Amino acid sequence: MNISTQTYQARRTRLMASLPDNSVVVVRTGELASRNSDCDYEFRAHSSFFYLTGFPEPSAYALIHGEGDLTLITLPKDAEKEQWDGFRFGTEGAMMTFGAYDAAPLEQLDVLALAALDGADHVVYLFNDRLLREQIAAWCDAIATRARLGAVAPTRFMDLSPSIAEMRLRKDAEEIAIMEAAAQISVQAHKHAMRAVRPGMKEYQLEAELNYVFMKSGARQPAYNNIVASGRNACVLHYIKNDDTINDGDLVLIDAGAELGCYAADITRTFPANGKFSEPQAALYQVVLDAYYAGMEALTIGSPYEACHNAAVRVLTHGLVKHGLLNGEVHTLIENKAYRDFYMHNTGHWLGLDVHDCGAYKIAGESRLLEAGMVLTIEPGLYVSADNQSVDAKWRGIGIRIEDDVLIRAEGPYVLTHGLPKERHEIEAFMAQ
Template sequence: MLTPNDFRHRRKQLMRQMKKNSVALVASAPASIRNRDVEYPYRQHSDFHYLTGFHEPEAVAVLAPGCKEGEFILFCRPFDPEKAIWTGRHAGLEGARAEHGADQAFPIEALDEQLPRLLENRERVYFPIGQDAELDHALLSAVNTVRGRARNGVEAPHEFIALEHLLHELRLIKSPEEIRIMRRAAEVSVLGHRRAMRACRPGRHEYEIEAELAHEFALHGMRSLAYPSIVAGGANACVLHYTQNDAVLGDGDLLLIDAGAECANYAADITRTFPVNGRFSKPQRLIYELVLEAQLAAIDAVRPGRRWNEPHEAAVKVLTRGLVRLGLLEGKTSRLIKDEAYKKFYMHRTGHWLGMDVHDVGAYRVGGKWRAFEPGMVLTVEPGLYIAADCQEVDPCWRGIGVRIEDDVLVTRDGCEVLTAALPKTVADIEALMAEP
């Protein structure tokens, strides 16, 4: 797992990329009320966690390169023995320094008093502009305080820069330790999906299969989901972000599961589609194998130097050609692609960055061009086909079939590695797994 040295290295990386005479600010995620006096389980803001590893609300980190008293200043809640009785251990100012590497630590209540000092004679401030109203207010108030000292020869920052521009580029390329964590998230997520396949049968509810996933994740210490699980039987699979998960699974239907565990704040993201009764019908198999062919073509396009759009274009070409072959589209493949006729059945892109957020940060275009893949990037590859139950333009045998196949893919020096490859996805392998006692 990540150590204080890992977080220190990240802060150094960021500060090296900041312009001279700058300071950076980032705030923790707030605690969120579920109802009345009950809070949701706390999950730290990914940017704040990336730089600090600090897992408490009511905190602000300041990076001040060249500051004589120390470059990493953390404002947080002081230790409160009474609070510790009710909610457990928390870092306090001493823990902020000893355990999280802060050079200076102040009570969060001292932010308004201390921040002007940290901004004096700094030319620019990096911070997440407009993301946190309280941080925006604290910063602008501090800047105005510094401006009020102009007659004393003190200068205030005059340039404000979005922190994400630098920070998210750092987050895009995963370190070896981050990749180890993501491998573990993928490994446990695969176990959850395998358990779900074996537990599936007609007459069970979607939420029962959802429970199997959560059970397996928690057995391995991953109590947090990377995102709400999609467990969509039959035509529910044609709703891309279906999370109601309360329908009865029908004999002869497919079940689409899109679910992943979170390990140490890093996400896995897997989708598999399989028959509720363990055997694909002929129409289901034809659609499924077409999506699998598209996914394999897309994965083959993931390698250093290839561009972000290429896996999607490879998948679209295979899907469109196959839809013509199956009679769901009519016309020349190239024209259908140009006219985006495939979007009736395939309306989303083929992947996204993956990391601390399931839809992780990082630009998809650089300098007006699709970004080139580099080693250390992690993305999903997830083509699909969704034929609505009320689609009157197609033969009834296709209606209500929704299929998506998604894997997590690491870009390596000489190609790519599918982190979730241990989960079956051929028709034969899925049917064999579901037939196991």
């Protein structure tokens, strides 16, 4: 399941149409990262570079000019290197497979960059790429030294981030298909973990069950570090040690999603290790589930992005008061953000090539309105620290989050991660099978 070459070209054309005339876009994909000694991590292309080119190899640069013409500068074919490290597309593959207008080996980068930037009115690149910023400054200085020969160094620079973020925020049909496939692989992995869990096993042993399904199903790697948190560990939002023992009576919070074609899925489910919720666990779980449904009702075209969060917060705060974890009027507790002792994150984020995908959440200081094609998560939760002496002991150490991936569309929100139990009775029945 791949994005077509024509789609990448259309993206570049659309990007250039949004920029001032006579602009040149420069993007690089990044380098291999060393894990230790002579071992490298598996390479994963920079998301915006990949969005515009589809090219998967390291050390590559893209020069985009005109109406979207692409020059790819890549590592060259090298039989000896390929013997050790594997296949390279090289310049020929860059043109034949990825639709580049032109391609050249990496050793020609400076020559091609100087030619492309000479006379450009604007140079557009990702301002947060420090290495590229230094390279562009050096190229512009080199052009300036040739002014007597007629060279014209660029003097205007634009950050690519806002333009590319707006493009990436709205998914097309090909992207949605890949994201739903990644979501459904993730659903199967979570189901497998629910059935595999046993009190006494290690969290990392349960994590292994997730990774098994990811890879078996075609997702080479998770989209982010898997969170497999049992008991009090579920109250740590980004718990990734996954090395504790799962005890009888624990809740297990799994936050994990597959990456497919560089697109991320992101799911969280919380379930009892022994297959049966205790009364306090069930009570707080129902509060979180009610908040999920309240937030979901706000995920409609034209609704402010923050409406989902606000709806979830109202339900969560009401539930905390109902069960005695907070005292006072709900509206006052919300105004004072008292709920943040138990719910300290937002109710979702954009999802796409990055698990926390790019895109502004506010426009001119106001919450942006949802549009068709946007994909985001919905993930309310409650986390009662095991050390919280202000609440009854029966609540302490309970951490719960429920998360799905949602496509905004005219017919109403569509859950890409459909088919994974989240009602209490569904979870208990599924785990009992």
